[in-house]
Amino acid sequence: MYVFKSEFVASSPNVKDCPNEFFPEFAFIGRSNVGKSSLINSICKKKKIAKVSGKPGKTKLINHFKINDNFYITDLPGYGYANISKKNKKNIDKLIIDYFLYRKQLKLIFLIIDIRHKPLEIDLNFMSWLINQEKKFSVIFSKSDKLKEGELSAKEYMLELKKKLNKKPKYFITSSKKKVGVDNILAHINRYIVS
Numbered sequence: 547m548y549v550f551k552s553e554f555v556a557s558s559p560n561v562k563d564c565p566n567e568f569f570p571e572f573a574f575i576g577r578s579n580v581g582k583s584s585l586i587n588s589i590c591k592k593k594k595i596a597k598v599s600g601k602p603g604k605t606k607l608i609n610h611f612k613i614n615d616n617f618y619i620t621d622l623p624g625y626g627y628a629n630i631s632k633k634n635k636k637n638i639d640k641l642i643i644d645y646f647l648y649r650k651q652l653k654l655i656f657l658i659i660d661i662r663h664k665p666l667e668i669d670l671n672f673m674s675w676l677i678n679q680e681k682k683f684s685v686i687f688s689k690s691d692k693l694k695e696g697e698l699s700a701k702e703y704m705l706e707l708k709k710k711l712n713k714k715p716k717y718f719i720t721s722s723k724k725k726v727g728v729d730n731i732l733a734h735i736n737r738y739i740v741s
C-alpha cells in the first residue's frame with residue numbers, strides 16, 4: 547500500500563471523545579519509549595506528525611491519524627512508565643483499557659516491543675489480557691538498528707510467547723531510524739481493510 551496522504555485528526559483524553567467516523571482503525575501500543583510515535587511518523591512519512599521524545603511518557607492522549615482518507619492509525623500513551631504518580635498511572639491505564647474495550651472501529655492492535663528486550667512481565671500480562679478479551683494483535687519489534695542479531699532475537703521472543711501464552715502472533719521487525727519494515731506493516735493493514 548502506498549501512503550499518499552496522512553493527516554493528524556484529533557487528540558482525545560478518553561475513548562468517548564474519539565472521532566466517531568467509522569473508518570477501520572489500527573492501534574499502536576507498548577511500553578513507554580519503545581518507539582510507537584516514531585513508527586507512526588515513518589508510516590505517515592512525516593517527521594513530526596506524532597510527538598517523539600527520548601524521555602518516556604511523551605504521548606499522553608489517544609491520537610488519531612487518517613491515512614489515504616481510508617483508515618485510522620492511533621498513537622497511544624505507553625504503559626509501564628515507572629516515573630509517574632500513582633494517579634497519573636491509573637488514568638493512563640484506564641484510558642488504554644477503555645479504548646481497547648470500547649473502540650468499535652478497532653480492527654487490529656500492533657503491540658510494539660523493543661527488539662533488545664526479553665519478554666517482560668508487563669508485556670506478557672498485557673498480551674494475556676488482550677487474549678482474554680479476544681482482541682487480535684500482531685507484534686512489532688522496534689529499533690532493529692540497535693541489534694545485530696535482530697532476526698534471531700525476535701524468533702527467540704516468539705518461542706517464549708508460544709511457551710508462556712500458547713500463542714504465536716504474526717510479527718514484524720522494524721527500525722524507524724533506518725526505515726525498515728514499514729511496507730510490511732502497511733501490507734498487513736491492507737489485508738484487514740479489504741477483507
Ligand code: GTP
Pocket residue numbers: 577578579580581582583584585597598599600601602603604605606622623624625688689690691692720721722723724
Ligand atoms: P511514549 O510516547 O513516551 O510512550 O514513547 P514512544 O513509544 O512513542 O517512543 P518514541 O517514538 O517517542 O521514541 C522514544 C525514543 O526512541 C526516541 O528517542 C526515539 O528517537 C527513539 N527511537 C524510536 N524508534 C527508533 C528506532 O527505530 N531506532 C532507534 N535507534 N531509536 C529509535
Ligand code: MG
Pocket residue numbers: 582583584597598604605621622623624
Ligand atoms: Mg509516543
